[in-house]
Amino acid sequence: MTSTNIDIARTYFQAVQTGDMATLGELLDADIVWHQPGANQFSGEHKGQAAVFQMLGSMMETSQGTFAIDKVHTLMGNDDLVTATIHFTGRHGDTSMSMDGVDLLRVENGKITEMWLFSADPAAEDAFWG
DSSP, rough: OHHHHHHHHHHHHHHHHHHHHHHHHEEEEEEEEEOOSSSTTTTEEEEEEEHHHHHHHHHHHHHTTTTEEEEEEEEETTEEEEEEEEEEEEEEETTTEEEEEEEEEEEEEEEEEEEEEEOOHHHHHHHHHH
């Protein structure tokens, strides 16, 4: 199952990178639990696909459409968990963000049911998002 879960994660990141919301909707479980790190306006636990999409939409609005995962370095699996080492960026006005991160996905029955995100520089990410 691990290789299948890695394929699901790979498809998820491709959909994020290309803005393919239909594929994201197919991959995210309706009851997904999303753990957004930090102490900013987006931090905390977001429950359900609608709440996650609302958060992601607000992130795109805040970043003036520039927030992006520009690199997925490595995908690794262990049973129903997949981790990805990534690099992400964003800009709004004169403020920018560029850092590494780790995303941890729980994949069950072909759907992403839980997501934890980790940032290399939480203080800088908090400052960016406000």
